[in-house]
Structures are given as C-alpha cells and as structure tokens.
Amino acid sequence: MEIFDIAILGGGMLGSAIGWGCASRGAHVAVLDGGDVALRAARGNFGLIWSQSKGDGAPSYAGWTRDALAAWPALAETLSGFAGRDIGYRAQGGLVFCLGEEELEARRAFVNRMHNQGASDLRLLSRAALLDLMPSCKLGPDVLGASFQPQDGHINPLMVLRGFHAGLAAAGAAHLPGADVVQIERDAHFKIHRADGTAVQATKLVVAAGLGTQRLATMIGLDVPVRPVRGQNIVTERLPPMLPLPASALRQTIDGTVQIGITNEDDGDPEPRTRVMNLSTMAARAVRILPSLAQAHSLRSWGALRPMTPDKLPAYAQSDTHPGAFVAVCHSAVTLAAQHAGPLAEGILAGRLPDAVAAFHPRRFHV
Secondary structure (H helix, E strand, C coil): CCEEEEEEECCCHHHHHHHHHHHCCCCCEEEEECHHHCCCHHHCCCCEECCCCCCCCCHHHHHHHHHHHHHHHHHHHHHHHHHCCCCCCECCCEEEEEEHHHHHHHHHHHHHHHHHCCCCCCEEEEHHHHHHHCCCCCCCCCEEEEEEECCCEECCHHHHHHHHHHHHHHCCCEEEECCCEEEEEECCCEEEEECCCCEEEEEEEEECCHHHHHHHHHCCCCCCCCEEEEEEEEEEEECCCCCCCCECCEEECCCCEEEECCCCECCCCCCCCCCHHHHHHHHHHHHHHCHHHHHCCEEEEEEEEEEECCCCCCEEEECCCCCCEEEEECCCCCCCHHHHHHHHHHHHHHCCCCHHHHHHCHHHHHC
C-alpha cells in the first residue's frame, strides 16, 4: 500500500491550504475529502480578508491575523495563477458602518480599546470623512460613520478554494473524495480507514475537517469542542459601482454583484438552512446603508455552517498520544489561509507547530 508523507482529513479551505502548503514544499500529500456533499464553510464565507474585528483581548490572535494579511498579496498572485482567473483579491481597506448614535459610540469604544492593544491603524471615520473617502458612494442618512482599517480587503472565497485545489493537483497531491473516515490506527504509520472499505497510510496526519473535527480528533487523543454557527447570505444582480470598499456584511464583488450578510446564528441547529426573517433583517440594514439597493433584484440566498470553538478562536495542536498527528480548526480560514499554507504547514512538516500558535492549543477549553 502506498504510504503518504501527510494525510489531510478535510478538503475545505483549511485542509486545502495546509495540504497545498505541505505539497508545495515537497511532501507527498493525500487529501481525504467528503466531496460535494460536505458542509463546506467556504460556501458561506463572506469573502473578507479581515483584521479589525479580531483580537480584542487576544493578542496572539491579532498578531496571527496581521501576519496573514501581510502574506496575502503573494498568495493571491499564486492562487490566481492556479485558478486561471483573478480570484478577486482587493486590499484597499475595509469598513464597519455605524447606523445611529448608539452604534457609533459602541464602535468608538471598540476602536479605542483596540488602540490600547496595539491596533494603531484602525480608526473611526465621521460621516464627512467617509464621504471624502468614497465621494461617489450614496450613503443613507442613518450612516453616521464607520471604523476603517486600511489593511483589510476582500476576495472570492470559492475561487480561493479552486486555486488551492488546482495547486494541490499541480504539486502532485492525491485528492481522495467521497468517503468518511471511520477509524484511525497508529503503528509504524497512521492507517486511516474509510466508510467505503478503503484505507490510506501516512507518516503524519492533520485533522482539518471543520464540523467533523471533534469526532476525528478524539481518534488521535485530542478533545476539540466545535459547534455549528449558521451564516446566511444574499447576492444581488450585477449593479453599477456603488461601494468601492468592502464592509462588514456588505460588499460589492469584482463581478458587480452585491453580497449582503452575514448572520451569526448560534442556535445548535446543524442544518445550513435559510430563514426569511433573518434575510429580511439583513436586506433592510443594507438598504439603510445604500438606499439604491432597494431597487436591486436578489438572485439567490443561502446558508452555511461555520465551525466555532467555545471562545471563537482557532485551535491547533499536535497529539501527545499520537505523535505526528495534528488538528487545526477555525472559523476564519479565508483570512488565515496564508498562515495555514505558510508557517503552519512548515511546522507540521518539521513536526513542531510554530510558537505563534501556542496560545491556541485546545487544552485551554479544559482548564
């Protein structure tokens, strides 16, 4: 039986980034994937490359995110080449709009708090400053200001995933979709048994299976609590340019469509369903920001599930009981993709995770 250097359990955004990062450095990689039936968080990702709302009270997360943003330009160029088209990476800054005085004051307090934690580039813009920044943007009267982070941006997450998958193929990785993992054995190598009766052997393995992470992590001696948090999205028809910068829950893509989102429904429901009440609330807020959207046609709406840890931060670890077995899970796999394909993959190849992720060990959930 063929023995791979590394088996990645999960072919979504996180697993594909780690797998490509390892394969592009010469490792013989197998990606075990659920295929098209998998509940991919990438399908519901809003597409932001985002730092301004992350890291409050968690400096390690803030630093990990900032480093990811710094590495994204080079990664975007590489992935566009693999995908065969522009993956939509734009990083001219990002906004969080404030509707009314209460939201403005809450955002002001947040910006001040983040300044005290080292986020010196994040700033609060008045309505007048917003109009100076985007003179062609017709904002609604309820928009009183916004926070602005000049390093933030956005991307097409499905094209990112396509780029990683094409990069895996170019690096000679094996993509093995369509069957769940049912057992992991450890002898001279890891032997990964699948529901279709096949097995894969590898010297190392990485559990990066999103909502399936908790079940698989127990097979390598790790307890990593993960729950589903639903997000819903709306996308409109193609429209004339109206929003030059992406915002939290509102962005215009390079194709001209406007994407509206995204909910955080932490209700324990394991289905990626949509709900009219939530969609209408999202749409109403978007129209308050950009009144011209009231005339736009909605083309489709959808829901997806994010894998969320109890404190909403990533979790990375190597197993003490199964050396050479690693776990990785996060809800921000697009923003952090450059880190997962870079230093995290390098650490897995070396057999030691980077010091930058030491704070994200899942043992913190059991103290």
